[in-house]
Amino acid sequence: xxxxxxxxxxxxxxxxxxxxxxxxxxxxxxxxxxxxxxxxxxxxxxxxxxxxxxxxxxxxxxxxxxxxxxxxxxxxxxxxxxxxxxxxxxxxxxxxxxxxxxxxxxxxxxxxxxxxxxxxxxxxxxxxxxxxxxxxxxxxxxxxxxxxxxxxxxxxxxxxxxxxxxxxxxxxxxxxxxxxxxxxxxxxxxxxxxxxxxxxxxxxxxxxxxxxxxxxxxxxxxxxxxxxxxxxxxxxxxxxxxxxxxxxxxxxxxxxxxxxxxxxxxxxxxxxxxxxxxxxxxxxxxxxxxxxxxxxxxxxxxxxx
Amino acid sequence: xxxxxxxxxxxxxxxxxxxxxxxxxxxxxxxxxxxxxxxxxxxxxxxxxxxxxxxxxxxxxxxxxxxxxxxxxxxxxxxxxxxxxxxxxxxxxxxxxxxxxxxxxxxxxxxxxxxxxxxxxxxxxxxxxxxxxxxxxxxxxxxxxxxxxxxxxxxxxxxxxxxxxxxxxxxxxxxxxxxxxxxxxxxxxxxxxxxxxxxxxxxxxxxxxxxxxxxxxxxxxxxxxxxxxxxxxxxxxxxxxxxxxxxxxxxxxxxxxxxxxxxxxxxxxxxxxxxxxxxxxxxxxxxxxxxxxxxxxxxxxxxxxxxxxxxxxxxxxxxxxxxxxxxxxxxxxxxxxxxxxxxxxxxxxxxxxxxxxxxxxxxxxxxxxxxxxxxxxxxxxxxxxxxxxxxxxxxxxxxxxxxxxxxxxxxxxxxxxxxxxxxxxxxxx
Numbered sequence: 001x002x003x004x005x006x007x008x009x010x011x012x013x014x015x016x017x018x019x020x021x022x023x024x025x026x027x028x029x030x031x032x033x034x035x036x037x038x039x040x041x042x043x044x045x046x047x048x049x050x051x052x053x054x055x056x057x058x059x060x061x062x063x064x065x066x067x068x069x070x071x072x073x074x075x076x077x078x079x080x081x082x083x084x085x086x087x088x089x090x091x092x093x094x095x096x097x098x099x100x101x102x103x104x105x106x107x108x109x110x111x112x113x114x115x116x117x118x119x120x121x122x123x124x125x126x127x128x129x130x131x132x133x134x135x136x137x138x139x140x141x142x143x144x145x146x147x148x149x150x151x152x153x154x155x156x157x158x159x160x161x162x163x164x165x166x167x168x169x170x171x172x173x174x175x176x177x178x179x180x181x182x183x184x185x186x187x188x189x190x191x192x193x194x195x196x197x198x199x200x201x202x203x204x205x206x207x208x209x210x211x212x213x214x215x216x217x218x219x220x221x222x223x224x225x226x227x228x229x230x231x232x233x234x235x236x237x238x239x240x241x242x243x244x245x246x247x248x249x250x251x252x253x254x255x256x257x258x259x260x261x262x263x264x265x266x267x268x269x270x271x272x273x274x275x276x277x278x279x280x281x282x283x284x285x286x287x288x289x290x291x292x293x294x295x296x297x298x299x300x301x302x303x304x305x
Numbered sequence: 306x307x308x309x310x311x312x313x314x315x316x317x318x319x320x321x322x323x324x325x326x327x328x329x330x331x332x333x334x335x336x337x338x339x340x341x342x343x344x345x346x347x348x349x350x351x352x353x354x355x356x357x358x359x360x361x362x363x364x365x366x367x368x369x370x371x372x373x374x375x376x377x378x379x380x381x382x383x384x385x386x387x388x389x390x391x392x393x394x395x396x397x398x399x400x401x402x403x404x405x406x407x408x409x410x411x412x413x414x415x416x417x418x419x420x421x422x423x424x425x426x427x428x429x430x431x432x433x434x435x436x437x438x439x440x441x442x443x444x445x446x447x448x449x450x451x452x453x454x455x456x457x458x459x460x461x462x463x464x465x466x467x468x469x470x471x472x473x474x475x476x477x478x479x480x481x482x483x484x485x486x487x488x489x490x491x492x493x494x495x496x497x498x499x500x501x502x503x504x505x506x507x508x509x510x511x512x513x514x515x516x517x518x519x520x521x522x523x524x525x526x527x528x529x530x531x532x533x534x535x536x537x538x539x540x541x542x543x544x545x546x547x548x549x550x551x552x553x554x555x556x557x558x559x560x561x562x563x564x565x566x567x568x569x570x571x572x573x574x575x576x577x578x579x580x581x582x583x584x585x586x587x588x589x590x591x592x593x594x595x596x597x598x599x600x601x602x603x604x605x606x607x608x609x610x611x612x613x614x615x616x617x618x619x620x621x622x623x624x625x626x627x628x629x630x631x632x633x634x635x636x637x638x639x640x641x642x643x644x645x646x647x648x649x650x651x652x653x654x655x656x657x658x659x660x661x662x663x664x665x666x667x668x669x670x671x672x673x674x675x676x677x678x679x680x681x682x683x684x685x686x687x688x689x690x691x692x693x694x695x696x697x698x699x700x701x702x703x704x705x706x707x708x709x710x711x712x713x714x715x716x717x718x719x720x721x722x723x724x725x726x727x728x729x730x731x732x733x734x
Contacts, residue, residue, distance in 0.1 A: 016313050050393055050416040139509070140564035141572055162509065162567025164710050251508070251566040252707030267387050269696030270412065 036283075043276035049266070053273070060277035070278065073258045076168065077237050077282075080257060083172030084179050084236035089228055091176070092183025095119065097217045099184070100191045101199065101209070116188055120181035127178075131245025134174050135161065164254035167247050171255050174242055179235075183228045190224035191217070226297040230290060237286045258282045342372050342633050343398035347379040348620075352593040353653035354462060360649050361640045369633070382510075384409070385698060392418040397625035400634035403458060405442040405621050406692030407450050407534070413623075414457040415449035420624040423456045425635045431459055434642055434659040438686075439463075439618050448733050450535055451692075458621025461641050463656040463677045464589045465616030465686075466515050468609075472602035474501075474583035486523065486610030490560075496583060497559045505582035506561040507573035513565070513705045514691060514698065516555075516586055518615045519608045520548035522687045530613060530687050536694070536733045540726040542719035549708055549715035556709055566710050588615075589673055592654035596669055605676060613687040616680045618658060694729035 043060055047053035064070050099112040122130065137143045138160040145157035160170045194216070202212050218225075240259035243249060249256040249264070258278055265275035344362070348354035362374055377398070384391075384404055391397070392413050403410050413419055422443075426432045432440065439460070446454035470482070475492075478499060483489040496503040506512060522530075524544040532538050555561050562568075568576075570587075577585040578598045585591075586608070595603060608614050622641070624634040640646055647660035652667040656677040665671060680686055691698035704721040707713040713721065 019313060019317070048416070049389070050418070135569075138567070139569070139572060140562070140567045141576070159564035159567040162564050162706075162710065164707075164712055248510075250703055250706050251710050252703045252712055254710075254712075264696065264699060267390050268385070268699060270389060271696075 039276045039279055042273055043280045045273045047272045048270040049272045050270075056273070060273050061281075063274065064277050064281065069253050069256060069261060070258070072253050073256045073261045073278075074285075076255060076257050077239075077285075079168060079172060080175060080236040080239050081233055083175040084239060085229060085232035087172075087176050088179035088183045088232060089225065091180050092187050092228065093218065093221070093225070094213070095180070095184050096187035096191055096221075097213050100188055101212070101217075112188075116181075116184060119184050122178045123181045127241035128245050130174070130178070131242055134170075135246055138170055161247055162251055164251055167251060167254045171242060171246055174246060175236075175239070178242065179232060183232070186224050186228050187221055190221045194220045222300065223297075226293065226300075230293045230297075233289055233293070234286055237289070238282065339629075340372055341375050342369075342630055342637075343375045343377070344400050344637070345377045345379050345398045346402035347381050347384060348402065348590065349594070350378065351597055352590055353650060353655035354590075354593075354619075356593065356653040357461075357646055357650035357655070358641060361637065361646050364640050364646070365633075365637055368636075372633070389413050389416070389418070389695075392625055395627075397627050399628045399630040400622055400624050400637055402620050403623040405451075405458070405460070405617065405619075406689065407445070407536070408692050408695045408697055410442075410458055410621055410623065411445040411449035411451055412695050414445040414454075415447055418626055419457045420626055420628060420631055420634075421455045421457065422459065422624065422635075425638075426456045426459070429635065429639050431638070431642060432456070435460070435618075439658060442618050442688075443621060450733060452535060458623040459638050459642070460618040460621055460658060461647070461655075462589075462619040462650060463616070463658055463681075464619045465607075465656075465677055465680055466519060466586065466588045466614055467605045467607055467676055469577065469585050469587065469591070469595065469603060469605050471577070471580060471583040472604055474580065474601075482604075482606045483609045489609040493555075493560045494558070502559065502562050502576075502582050503584055504555070504561050505573045505576035505585040506565050507568040507570050508566040508706050508709050509569040509572075511698075511702065512570050512573055512587055513552075513709070514689075514701045515588070515615060516561075517545075517548045517552060517701065517705055518687075518690045519586065519611060520551045521545055521690060522613045522615065523547075523608070523611045525613065525687075527613065527684050533690075534688050534692055536726075536730045539730055540723045542723060545722055546715055546719050549718040552705070552708060553715060566706050589654075589656060589677075592669065592673055596654055605672065607676060607679065611685070612683055613685040614680055615689050616677065616686045617688050619655075693726060697725060697729075700725050 042053065044055060044057060045053035046056050046059075099115055103115065104112040135142075139145075140159055140162065144160065148154065148157040158166055160166050198216050198220075199212055202216060207215070238259050239257055240263065243255055243257050243260050244263075247255045249260045259282070262275040262278040262282070265271045265278065342365070346355070346358060348358075362376070366372070366374060375398075379401075381404070384402075388403065388409060389412055393416075403413070410419075435443075440456065441452050443456045443458050443460065444454045445451055445457055475482070478495060480492050480495055483492050493503040506516060521544040524547050525533075529541070529544075533541070556563065556565070573585060573587070574591060574594065576582045578595070578600075580601060622634075622638045624631055628634055641650075642659055644659070644661055644664070647657040648664035651657040651660045651665040651670050651674065654667070654669050654673060656674050657665075662674075665674060691701050700722060704713065704718050707721075708715065708718045
């Protein structure tokens with residue numbers, strides 16, 4: 001509890017703290033709020049980005065709901081959620097438990113640190129570079145197919161980027177590769193606050209590794225799971241870079257995502273109003289999911305208390 | 306209390322210093338532009354154009370020793386996807402290479418993003434060096450449609466799409482250069498029988514659109530081309546239906562590989578250069594690379610059976626509206642149009658528009674110029690199918706990919722092409 005002198009000092013300079021909010025507020029207004037308002041306004045117009053916009057009401061949105069490509073893009077966004085959120089989360093959980101519980105105790109903390117850094121490397125690599133590299137590896141005359149042919153698995157030497165179904169699978173694979181490191185790092189830092197005595201007690205009571213994982217690791221990491229789940233879902237819904245570099249939305253529209261569609265209409269066909277409508281819908285979906293996540297988390301935290 | 310006041314003052318002082326520093330730096334950057342000539346192009350470093358234009362830069366530098374030349378290598382994809390955006394930003398070069406056609410130069414010209422070059426063209430005699438048909442793709446009206454209006458860009462070279470072939474592989478298999486479409490198919494069948502894929506092709510990016518374009522142009526005449534490019538009539542799907550059916554047939558018969566949707570242009574070039582496939586259907590822009598990399602005797606023949614092929618005057622030098630050195634830009638264009646530079650361009654393998662024929666001595670260059678002149682003489686310059694409207698390239702590319710991966714039938718292919726074309730056509734008329 002603060003002493004009376006401290007409390008008065010806090011009251012006098014509390015107003016002074018608002019100064020420190022100014023840079024963040026400027027950033028938010030300039031980079032988030034103003035473009036958001038401009039985008040929403042643009043979505044109600046027909047505009048090519050340079051000439052004067054023409055107000056057309058909800059026409060863009062009506063066209064959007066009838067646009068097959070848009071719904072395909074939403075499907076692929078959901079596939080991205082699976083590939084960038086759910087799968088990395090699960091893999092990250094298991095890997096974190098393995099690295100923390102098993103590798104750390106058997107091979108020492110250095111080994112687990114090195115492995116953690118290795119898994120995180122894809123997050124540091126520029127996406128454009130990663131995309132080009134994966135493009136070279138996955139194309140029909142690339143390394144992966146050559147490897148499969150060499151070891152005799154010819155049935156696996158497929159058209160990984162050119163086949164419509166496989167292109168999405170390949171893209172999802174690259175997304176998992178990108179995101180596992182992030183989940184792993186967050187979970188490992190979360191595990192650092194778990195009391196090792198819990199694990200020892202459970203081991204003494206005869207609990208196997210998987211039982212320990214389910215009953216200790218997962219419940220203790222609930223806050224981290226929510227954070228990783230929320231941030232990766234938001235990232236998945238607005239994913240652009242891996243799609244752009246790897247497949248360009250193709251073949252056909254097999255890997256088009258909402259962000260790529262918005263980009264195409266903003267910059268290539270110069271239908272800015274239509275692209276703005278896509279972005280607005282995308283924002284709505286993302287905010288709705290985000291609020292849902294936060295709601296569930298708050299309720300979970302309340303129940304725990 | 307005193308500590309917090311001091312901290313607050315420190316924070317304010319630091320913020321002020323950062324702002325001042327940022328303003329100072331940006332001011333310094335702007336001042337430094339005065340003696341810098343910014344130029345962008347996207348022909349690859351190994352291309353004939355790059356050879357000639359680098360020499361042109363040397364000539365320019367000799368005339369302006371104090372000027373710092375800032376060159377940025379771009380890519381065709383960058384211009385295709387974001388050219389209008391780049392020109393609408395504050396950071397424009399003094400001169401750049403730009404794609405010709407309604408969808409590209411036409412769009413930015415009609416938006417007021419380019420400098421009108423009509424005056425300079427008259428003053429410096431460019432409109433005498435180029436014939437009216439060669440200037441057709443330099444002129445765009447206020448709707449962004451080519452053919453009439455002010456001159457917005459100047460081409461240096463001509464280009465066309467052709468079939469490059471490996472003379473050694475043809476000789477080894479006892480085959481002659483085909484002169485009709487049926488003969489072409491027989492040649493391809495002969496290679497397939499020997500287990501060789503006859504055509505190196507890529508559907509991951511632009512090459513497949515060229516294949517579609519050649520097949521489509523085999524069905525039309527010059528009037529149709531002018532109507533199509535000028536958005537004069539609603540979409541005519543018949544030539545495109547033929548093209549789609551032929552492309553499917555080519556894939557079924559093994560003329561192109563089944564995994565062609567996973568390959569991109571560099572992969573396709575590599576398959577030709579490494580002699581995995583004896584033929585490749587692409588344009589004059591690859592000649593520079595083939596001259597350097599092909600370890601075999603090679604040549605070109607125009608797409609058999611076509612009177613009209615994809616061909617046109619080349620990409621344009623355009624001067625952005627906000628270019629800081631329009632005089633230097635005009636001077637540079639002049640250098641690239643001079644007899645000396647055009648001869649360098651020709652001898653490096655490109656098709657020059659204003660060279661003295663006697664000055665071209667390189668045999669490859671003579672071969673390419675002959676191909677272009679053959680097309681020009683029979684009124685066979687067919688332009689490119691993605692030009693009519695912005696974003697049409699993606700429509701053609703994605704539809705071709707869907708067709709070749711089995712997701713679209715030829716009829717669906719035609720329908721996918723129809724709607725965006727008709728939208729643009731209605732909008733322009």
